[in-house]
Amino acid sequence: MSDLAATEKLLGSYLKDRRMKLDPAAFGLPTERRRTPGLRREEVAQRANISPTWYTWLEQGRGGAPSADVLDRIARALMLTDVEREHVFLLGLGRPPEARYQKNDGVTPRLQRVLDALDPSPAVIRTALWDVVAWNRAATVMLTDYGSLPPEQRNILRYIFLDPRARALQYDWESVARFVLGAFRVDAARAGAAAEVERLVGELRRVSPEFEAMWRDNEVHGAHGDGVKHIRHPVIGRLAFEFSTFAVDGRTDLSLVVYNPATPDDAERIKSLLDKQQRPQALDDARR
Numbered sequence: 001m002s003d004l005a006a007t008e009k010l011l012g013s014y015l016k017d018r019r020m021k022l023d024p025a026a027f028g029l030p031t032e033r034r035r036t037p038g039l040r041r042e043e044v045a046q047r048a049n050i051s052p053t054w055y056t057w058l059e060q061g062r063g064g065a066p067s068a069d070v071l072d073r074i075a076r077a078l079m080l081t082d083v084e085r086e087h088v089f090l091l092g093l094g095r096p097p098e099a100r101y102q103k104n105d106g107v108t109p110r111l112q113r114v115l116d117a118l119d120p121s122p123a124v125i126r127t128a129l130w131d132v133v134a135w136n137r138a139a140t141v142m143l144t145d146y147g148s149l150p151p152e153q154r155n156i157l158r159y160i161f162l163d164p165r166a167r168a169l170q171y172d173w174e175s176v177a178r179f180v181l182g183a184f185r186v187d188a189a190r191a192g193a194a195a196e197v198e199r200l201v202g203e204l205r206r207v208s209p210e211f212e213a214m215w216r217d218n219e220v221h222g223a224h225g226d227g228v229k230h231i232r233h234p235v236i237g238r239l240a241f242e243f244s245t246f247a248v249d250g251r252t253d254l255s256l257v258v259y260n261p262a263t264p265d266d267a268e269r270i271k272s273l274l275d276k277q278q279r280p281q282a283l284d285d286a287r288r
Contacts, residue, residue: 009061011091016059018078019044047077066092086252097252098190107134111248114256120270122241122259125248128191129200130156130184133254141273142233142259143169157184157200161208171230171238174210181214182221191253229259236269 020038024031029043045055050070058066058074066074071092075085089097107125115123115136122139124132124146132154135146144165146154160166160177167173188197204211226244233239240262248254261267 008058008064011088012059012061014088014091015074015078018080018084019059022079044074044077048073050074068093068097072097082251107254118258120267120274121261124257126156126255126257128187128253128255129196130180130187132156137274138270139259141277142231142239142270155200156180157204157211161204161211168234169231171232176229177210178214178217178219179221181211182219185218185220187255228262236273239266239269241266 019041020036022039024034024039024043027039027043027047029039034040041056041059042052045052048055048070050073055074057064068089071088072085075088078084080088086096089095111125112134115125115134119136119138122142123136124139124143125134126132132146135143140147144159144163157180160173160180170176201215205215226242229241229243231239231241241259242262243257243259246256246258248256261270
């Protein structure tokens with residue numbers, strides 16, 4: 001059996017297994033006179049708006065390579081979780097699905113503990129729309145205090161273009177702003193969040209002439225997984241960071257960005273500043 005045939009068989013077997021685990025009653029479908037558990041193939045095909053014959057062939061491992069759109073519709077029809085949907089894409093296309101925007105108010109405690117363990121490297125978790133939903137103490141001290149901002153203002157584009165502190169922090173603000181905007185375009189397009197992007201972009205175009213001009217330039221930057229960032233910190237001076245962007249397992253809509261101090265000296269200066277800021281807090285806690 002060829003690799004392609006084996007993959008098609010795995011996909012078909014998985015789709016069949018998921019279909020047979022669904023309860024027809026939960027979809028308002030009659031449950032009597034069903035010879036096998038789960039939904040019928042034609043019921044899944046109807047929910048996915050595809051041909052019943054083709055869906056049958058997919059389950060039988062002879063339907064050919066489905067498109068990402070078809071796999072997405074089948075995933076919705078089968079009520080797959082995000083992890084199950086990713087598995088279907090890996091079986092059907094050999095790659096995970098593109099990031100899909102979800103409205104996020106935070107992350108799991110496990111992810112927050114991962115961020116906290118990265119000190120003194122500033123680290124944040126952002127959505128496809130570059131809303132920051134989690135951060136560690138080093139990010140608060142080195143980048144900006146996201147916790148002091150209202151949730152709707154914890155957006156990297158808003159920070160770069162509207163906050164004077166962002167300009168003071170950067171050595172070449174315009175280059176950074178263009179880079180951020182070009183990378184944002186790519187992430188937002190992948191996420192399929194047109195309505196949310198339109199609202200954010202519309203607001204920034206109205207209040208920032210520089211954003212308006214850069215947005216009209218239509219630049220995109222796809223290779224933004226890693227690089228070097230220089231900042232001018234108001235207390236400890238110039239610092240360099242090697243930054244890397246990572247996918248969050250099981251959450252294609254989130255990215256982890258880590259700014260690793262480029263030299264041991266930079267790391268020690270950050271540690272020293274974090275320690276100094278922690279000591280007054282510890283004294284306050286002891287007095288209570």
